[in-house]
Amino acid sequence: MNLPVDTAKLQNEMDTLAGFTQVEQTGRKGERAVTRVVFTDDDMRARAWLKSLYEDAGLAVREDAVGNTFARWIGSEPDLPAVGTGSHTDAIPHAGMYDGTLGVLGGLEAIRAMQRAGVKPRRSIELVMFTSEEPTRFGIGCLGSRLLAGTLDPARADALLDKDELPLRQVREAAGFAGDLTQVKLPADYYSAWAELHIEQGPLLECDGLQIGVVTHIAAPASYRFTIEGFGGHAGALLMPHRRDALCAAAEIILAVEHAALATAAIDTVATVGTVKVHPGAVNSVPSRVDLELDVRDTDPDRRDTVMAQVRKAIADVQERRGVTVREEEVNADAPATSSRAIVASIEKACESLGLSHRRMVSRAYHDSLFVARIAPVAMIFVPCRGGVSHRPDEFATVEAMTDGVRVLAETLRDLAG
Amino acid sequence: MNLPVDTAKLQNEMDTLAGFTQVEQTGRKGERAVTRVVFTDDDMRARAWLKSLYEDAGLAVREDAVGNTFARWIGSEPDLPAVGTGSHTDAIPHAGMYDGTLGVLGGLEAIRAMQRAGVKPRRSIELVMFTSEEPTRFGIGCLGSRLLAGTLDPARADALLDKDELPLRQVREAAGFAGDLTQVKLPADYYSAWAELHIEQGPLLECDGLQIGVVTHIAAPASYRFTIEGFGGHAGALLMPHRRDALCAAAEIILAVEHAALATAAIDTVATVGTVKVHPGAVNSVPSRVDLELDVRDTDPDRRDTVMAQVRKAIADVQERRGVTVREEEVNADAPATSSRAIVASIEKACESLGLSHRRMVSRAYHDSLFVARIAPVAMIFVPCRGGVSHRPDEFATVEAMTDGVRVLAETLRDLAG
Known part of the structure; x- marks a missing residue:
């Protein structure tokens, strides 16, 4: 059965959602620069608009204490x-x-396609919009899905600080989510199955000319904060032999991270220093403190540990040689997830029935499904995105690719809901 | 003649001025963390308070179009x-x-000490508070003194942007300084002599156990901006062999700057990367662009040029090897200043008559006097500060050291004013 997906409506809603953003719209057609940080005005406006769409589709809406909808x-x-x-x-x-x-608007369109076709599912089908998959504001990714799966301590979560030193508790309450975070965790029998639709964020489907990726594993991500304390002073008066420049030490650590990731010689190892904060941060001041954030991922958690061991060895050398002190804080170091064979089979069956080309693959990016996997059988459906580019304004997927993904998702959900 | 300096009043006014700050006061006694960026509310409140002190002392106050007072x-x-x-x-x-x-409150106290002693100067004595000696907001130091000396083009100055992309013209007008910047330049015969009192910002006076430094030269400062453009993407999905990480390139440049400064083997060469801005600046995004600000100084401008030549050679290599592009922008590259022999002699005479130990020295930090030197004979008076520490909350000078400086300044001004 070919469920009727409304391609124009999907594209239109994707464009509308892209308009809830803090940055100017400068992209070409189909590309929009988007900045939408959790619990900002743009996020709140997007949430309100999404809820109106859910209500139009006759869905019963609830929100939990962290804003998962x-x-x-x-x-x-x-x-x-x-x-x-x-x-x-x-x-x-x-x-x-x-x-x-x-995954949100495509999930909604999958439900509406089933509704249009007169499908009457036996099990309820629930669409979730997770709070703060991105770590931008509170420094840890998948905030909503971690709490939902019970892998993040609610008290620790409530104490997380944003860049303005505001705790999550205060920020979520100001956004209207005032309940107790201990209520967010779902029981293990809440979902019988879970499937998430997502752009690939990598180049493999495009390279292979395939329409659908069926995710069998999600790589194990870890992130760390490093604080490097040196000795500051006036850039004119603090002479070179007396310096313990925190930024020069940080530069060596940044290069050591890159070196350690390359040294595994495995294509699945990636390590990135994505943020640098220099204190005091003035052109005429020797940096006294630098904060770095490191993201390291691998499909093999042992290899990931090897990378970190090498980084720590380099840091010990930098501390010794430069007279700086480096503090390490583990933000998260998660285990990889393996998809449910039954759901993978259901997705592959949907691809076959729809005549869509497909392959199995590993997700190197991590997703809310990594945490949902702790409480339910999961799998993911990937569609190609141009050049594998993501987290950039020129991220792009064709409406045909999105529609293929929604069709596979709809068939899969119908199959799983019985 | 020993002019009566009111030590308690000086300390009290220093403490009051330190209270006009954006940051919390966490310093020990005599140490205050201060952030006071030009034309912020704190700067404006400090200016208003200073003008009230000037008026109490019977001084005639005027302000120019850039806010020099x-x-x-x-x-x-x-x-x-x-x-x-x-x-x-x-x-x-x-x-x-x-x-x-x-230099501002000590200059005021020097004038009041002369007034108390009944001094009647032949020449007028003028105390100047310069706008934005620090480059924090507009990226260029000595904004007010450069314009006063005519070494910065007024149209270029008005177009300088702060971090929020606001031009100086708009910012100064909002602060109430609405005139034409071309009116700021003073004629060459405006001052017959100029002397600036300042903490040393270096350790030499303290090491030598001396009370006063008489500055004979101010080192030649230069500053540059570098923009490194690489290729961004998702930190999980953009594989290591395909990366052109702007931050890894920046790390190599930071280390090349340090290496080039050390390579001259001259104690007077210093080079500092003081700011780093990473774009997009997310833990899970490969940096696509990094902005660096470099400060390089030397008493010998040719040696400073050698440092920059070496940095540029390293940058060419980084561009080639990493497939990034680096743009360089010269913010300023100023010539050193030499003090007036007559004013140096006047300061030394004051030290002798007051029984204060002193030595001649080079200023490695730069000061507004560097630019006043373009239109008037200048010299500077340094007093020791603990450990040579500056641009940090634990910057500290004893009230005795400050008082010594004010006494020498007062004697010098009286001598020069005839």
């Missing part, structure tokens, strides 16, 4: 565990318009 | 060129409470 199409046996789908709509600074958003 | 004690022959003194009161982020401020 659930829109449920109630099945004929509403007491059965539901089938879940969804993703996130927050966006890092100067990102693109497809990351996460396709 | 002149407080004149009118001499018995008011048509003669005046004798000038002064410094700045803006402070970089998380700086201390002595840099610049001693």
Whole structure:
């Protein structure tokens, strides 16, 4: 059965969502620069608009204490565990318009396509918009899905600080989410199955000329903060032999991270220093302190540990040689996830019935599904994006690719909901 | 004649001025963390308070179009060129409470000491508070003194942008300084002599156990901006072999700058990368662009040029090897200044008559006097600061050291004003 996806409506809603952004719209057609940080005005306006779409589709909407938003199409046996789908709509600074958003608006369109076709699912189908998949504001990714899966301590979460030193508790309450975070965790039998639709954020489908990626594993991500304390002073008066410049030490650490990732010689190892904060941060002041944030990922958690061991060895050398002190804080170091064979099989069956080319693959980016996997069987559906580019304004997926993904998702959800 | 300096009043006023700051006061006694960026509310409140002190001292106050503030004690022959003194009161982020401020409040106390002693100067004595000696907001130091000396084009100055992309013209007008910047330049015969009092910002006086430094040269400062353009993407999905990480390139440049400064083997060469701005600046994004600001100084301008030549050679290599592009922008590259022999002699005579130990020295930090030197004979008076520390909250000078400086300044101004 070929479920009727409204391609124009999907594209139109993707464009509308891209308009809720803090940055100027300078992209070409189909490309929009988007900055939508959790609980900012733009995020709140996007959430309100999404809820209006859910209500138009006759879905029952609830929000939890961290702002995860659930829109449920109630099945004929509403007491059965539901089938879940969804993703996130927050966006890092100067990102693109497809990351996460396709999983939310595509999930909604999949439900509407089933409704149009007169499908009556046995299990309820629930669409989730997770709070803060991106770590931009609170320094840790997948805030909503971690809490939902019970892998992040609620008290620790509430104490997380944003760049203005505001705790999550205060920020979420100001946004209207005032409940107790301990209530966010879902029971293990809440979902019978989960499938997330997402752009690939890598080049493989495009290179292979394939339409659908069926994700069998999600790589293990870890992130760390390093604080390098040196000795500051006036850039004119503090003489070179007396310096313990925190930024020069940081530069060596940045290069050591790159070196350690390359040294594994495995294509699946990636390590990135993505942020640098220099204190005091004046052209005429020797840096006294530098904060770095490191992201390291691998499909093999042991290899990831090897990378970190090498980074720490380099840091010990920098501390000794430069007379600086480096503090390390682990933000998260998560285990990889493996997809459910049954859901992978359901996705592959959907591809076959729709005549779409497909392959199995690893997700190197991590996703809310990594955490949903702790409480439910999961899999993911990838569609190609141009050049594998993501987290940039020129991130792009064709409407045909998005539509293929929604069709596969709809068939899969229908199959899983029985 | 020993002019009666009011030590308690000086300390009290230094403390009060330190209270006009954006940062919390966490310093120990005599140490205050200060952030006072030009034309912020704190700067404006400090200016208002200073003008009230000038008026209490019976000084005639005028302000020019860039906010340089002149407080004149009118001499018995008011048509003669005046004798000038002064410094700045803006402070970089998380700086201390002595840099610049001693030259303004100490200059005021020097005038009041002469008034108390019944001195009747022949020439007028003019105290100047210069706008934005620090480059924090507009990226170029000595904004007010450069314009006063005619070494910065007024149209270029008005177009300078702050971090929020606001041009100086708009910012100064909002602060109430609406005139034409071409009116700021002073004629060459405006001052017959100029002396600036300042903390040393270096360790030499303290090491030698001396009370006064008599500055004979001010080192030649230069500053540059570098913009490194690489290729961004998702930190999970953009694989290591395909990266052109702008931050890794920047790290190599930071280390090349340090290496080039050390390579001259001259104690007077210093080079510092003081700011780093990473775009997009997210833990899970490969940096696509990095902006660096470089400060390089030397007493020998040719040696400074050698440092820059070596940095540029390293940059060419980084561009080639990493496939990034680096743009260089010269912010300023100023010539050194030499003090007037007559004023140096006057300062030394004052030290002798007051029984204060002294030595001649080079200023490695640069000061507004570097630019006043273009239109008037100048010299500077240094007093020791603890550990040579400056541009940090623990910057510290004893009240005795400050008082010594004010006494020498007062004697010198009296001598020069005839």
